[in-house]
Amino acid sequence: MPRAVSAASVAPKTHAWEIRAEGLLVRAGRKKMAVNGLDLALGTGAHGLLGPNGAGKTTLIRALATVLRPAGGELELLGTPAGHAELRALRRRIGYLPQDFGYYRRFTVREFVEYMAWLKEVPKAEIPGAVQRAVERVGLADRADHRMKTLSGGMVRRAGIAQAIVNDPDLLLLDEPTAGLDPAQRLRFRELLQELGRDTCVVVSTHLVEDVAAACSDVVLFADGRLVFQGTPDDLAAAGGPEHPGDSPLERGYSALLRHTEQPGGIW
Amino acid sequence: MSAEHASAGLIGAYLRGGSDLPADTVWALEAHLEGCAPCRGLLATAVPAAAPDVAALVDSVRAALGPQLDAARPAPVRRPLAWRPAWAAPAVVPWLLTALAVVLLALALDSSGPPDPHGQVSPLLLVAPVLPLCAAAAAWAPGLDPAHELTAATPRSGLPLLLRRTAAALAAVVPVLLAAGALTGEMAAAQWLLPSLAFTTTALALGSVVGVGRAAAALVAVWAAAVAAPVWATGRLPFVLRPEQLPGWALLFALGAATVFARRRAYAAPRT
Numbered sequence: 001m002p003r004a005v006s007a008a009s010v011a012p013k014t015h016a017w018e019i020r021a022e023g024l025l026v027r028a029g030r031k032k033m034a035v036n037g038l039d040l041a042l043g044t045g046a047h048g049l050l051g052p053n054g055a056g057k058t059t060l061i062r063a064l065a066t067v068l069r070p071a072g073g074e075l076e077l078l079g080t081p082a083g084h085a086e087l088r089a090l091r092r093r094i095g096y097l098p099q100d101f102g103y104y105r106r107f108t109v110r111e112f113v114e115y116m117a118w119l120k121e122v123p124k125a126e127i128p129g130a131v132q133r134a135v136e137r138v139g140l141a142d143r144a145d146h147r148m149k150t151l152s153g154g155m156v157r158r159a160g161i162a163q164a165i166v167n168d169p170d171l172l173l174l175d176e177p178t179a180g181l182d183p184a185q186r187l188r189f190r191e192l193l194q195e196l197g198r199d200t201c202v203v204v205s206t207h208l209v210e211d212v213a214a215a216c217s218d219v220v221l222f223a224d225g226r227l228v229f230q231g232t233p234d235d236l237a238a239a240g241g242p243e244h245p246g247d248s249p250l251e252r253g254y255s256a257l258l259r260h261t262e263q264p265g266g267i268w
Numbered sequence: 269m270s271a272e273h274a275s276a277g278l279i280g281a282y283l284r285g286g287s288d289l290p291a292d293t294v295w296a297l298e299a300h301l302e303g304c305a306p307c308r309g310l311l312a313t314a315v316p317a318a319a320p321d322v323a324a325l326v327d328s329v330r331a332a333l334g335p336q337l338d339a340a341r342p343a344p345v346r347r348p349l350a351w352r353p354a355w356a357a358p359a360v361v362p363w364l365l366t367a368l369a370v371v372l373l374a375l376a377l378d379s380s381g382p383p384d385p386h387g388q389v390s391p392l393l394l395v396a397p398v399l400p401l402c403a404a405a406a407a408w409a410p411g412l413d414p415a416h417e418l419t420a421a422t423p424r425s426g427l428p429l430l431l432r433r434t435a436a437a438l439a440a441v442v443p444v445l446l447a448a449g450a451l452t453g454e455m456a457a458a459q460w461l462l463p464s465l466a467f468t469t470t471a472l473a474l475g476s477v478v479g480v481g482r483a484a485a486a487l488v489a490v491w492a493a494a495v496a497a498p499v500w501a502t503g504r505l506p507f508v509l510r511p512e513q514l515p516g517w518a519l520l521f522a523l524g525a526a527t528v529f530a531r532r533r534a535y536a537a538p539r540t
Contacts, residue, residue: 102414
């Protein structure tokens with residue numbers, strides 16, 4: 001009888017945290033230090049990365065996805081130091097959805113996800129099954145053989161989520177995954193997020209506080225390249241009082257915690 | 269499966285259901301039935317007589333499912349992953365077409381009479397050494413590949429993928445240049461093939477530091493300023509393309525290839 005579980009998936013974990021950063025520095029462009037001395041430790045679960053525009057969320061996610069090399073500090077992903085020359089084994093276990101991801105317009109959804117599975121070195125025999133599963137999980141099974149250019153913005157984003165989960169990653173990085181999704185799709189996405197967060201370390205960058213409240217077990221609040229707050233959504237809600245601006249307890253907590261950070265461009 | 273088979277009495281008890289059989293016996297019998305066709309046959313023939321309600325249930329299920337089963341078509345056989353994207357960068361087609369258009373343009377210029385006052389150098393010879401380089405750069409440059417951000421985070425990103433894409437780009441451009449050269453008869457393959465390969469490897473080597481796109485642009489600019497423009501003005505065969513310069517090109521090719529090999533890890537590394 002074939003083994004239903006691979007040896008790698010039952011191997012004991014030898015790292016304490018899926019993501020561990022100490023004094024992490026990451027540059028965006030030549031001069032700006034977008035992540036500036038970040039200390040962070042994240043384990044399994046869905047983590048919502050919140051922060052104002054320009055806080056450095058995208059730069060942080062790109063560094064976690066091993067697209068950008070940290071300019072300083074320590075970054076350990078799944079127990080492997082990132083920025084290390086041999087990233088191949090680590091990259092096989094990462095799923096990444098960039099904020100604005102480019103795709104090949106003439107590919108069908110299935111071809112696109114298949115191609116990404118090939119790039120992620122999913123074993124050849126498993127590619128068709130893995131692709132079908134990923135496409136079904138994001139609800140695109142009926143559109144699987146349509147070309148990418150015929151899809152709406154929300155469907156393209158879901159195709160992007162499908163390519164991110166096609167290799168069953170241990171570390172899943174989603175940059176603004178809910179942008180362009182309609183309310184029903186966002187609800188479905190939150191369910192998927194909760195499901196994935198059970199055995200995966202998921203980092204979701206967003207500026208929608210309600211997404212975090214509904215789907216994430218943990219909130220990371222990030223401003224000016226530094227960690228402002230890390231805790232559960234309830235902790236975030238408890239930080240705010242009635243005197244802080246916002247329409248929900250979470251929004252009030254969010255404004256309370258960000259009150260002290262600098263707003264270089266003035267308050268908007 | 270095994271030489272031993274279930275007795276008719278055991279199968280009868282199983283058919284009647286209820287608590288006649290202990291659970292472990294039921295379990296063992298079902299495991300045996302899964303792998304033993306003769307015993308399944310025995311069970312099937314015993315069902316209508318011994319348990320008419322079971323037979324009726326099975327028949328009604330079959331009758332209800334029948335229309336759906338007829339309507340269901342087997343899923344189309346999935347063709348294996350196309351080889352094409354594994355080699356050529358999926359976004360490279362327009363750039364390759366542009367390269368081919370440049371060849372055709374040069375060919376047209378060539379046949380429509382001498383473009384320079386002296387009429388000694390084919391325009392084809394001036395674009396041939398840098399055209400494969402442009403095609404190779406188009407296959408990798410971040411600005412031209414829309415999915416570059418996605419590709420950069422995958423394990424396959426790195427020198428092997430870069431070389432595959434470069435090879436595919438060269439395979440598309442070089443034969444066209446060869447054919448064009450043969451058509452005009454003015455351009456010996458040795459005159460431009462080695463320089464073009466030398467340029468390509470040099471671009472890949474420099475690309476490990478500054479990015480392949482930028483390296484290619486710089487090399488094309490140098491070629492245009494140092495070789496193509498003077499030739500256009502004077503009409504003499506450029507010094508660097510004379511047959512006696514071939515060892516120099518071979519050396520450049522070897523240097524470029526050695527640098528690419530030495531820096532092979534840099535292509536997969538995250539950008540700073």
